[in-house]
Amino acid sequence: MSPTTEYVLVNKPITNAALENCLPYTTANLWAFPMVRGVRAFNFNARDPTGKVWGFTLCTRDGRYKKPVIRGDWLDYVREKGLTVNDSIILTMVADAENGFRVVFDNRVHSTDPNDSPLCVLSAILIT
Secondary structure, three states: OOOEEEEEEEEEEOOHHHHHOOEEOOHHHHHHOOOOOOOOEEEEEEEOOOOOEEEEEEEOOOOOOOOOEEEEOHHHHHHHHOOOOOOEEEEEEEEEOOOEEEEEEEEEOOOOOOOOOOOEEEEEEEOO
């Protein structure tokens, strides 16, 4: 069994803007996506536990402030999973020496109960 390393790329509550438009992504963690210099979008697919494949796009702006966001099937994902304001979204990258990299989406319904379990987990295969 090969060792794995896990990096939390995003861990925040979902806002109204994220429910209606796109998921803001942390500029400091752009290193996790192999974007070619000058290219402002990176496509990747994710398969949820039901087997459904979601196509996401990480986009940035030109200029000094990149302001990255995740688009693509994001709004369809939000609607199908029934996400609401203050649900949490956790985006984790797992580096595995044997299998390369994968990105995992984990969203949790906002609750005061610390024993709540994930609503859905997506394992993403990065594609160029």
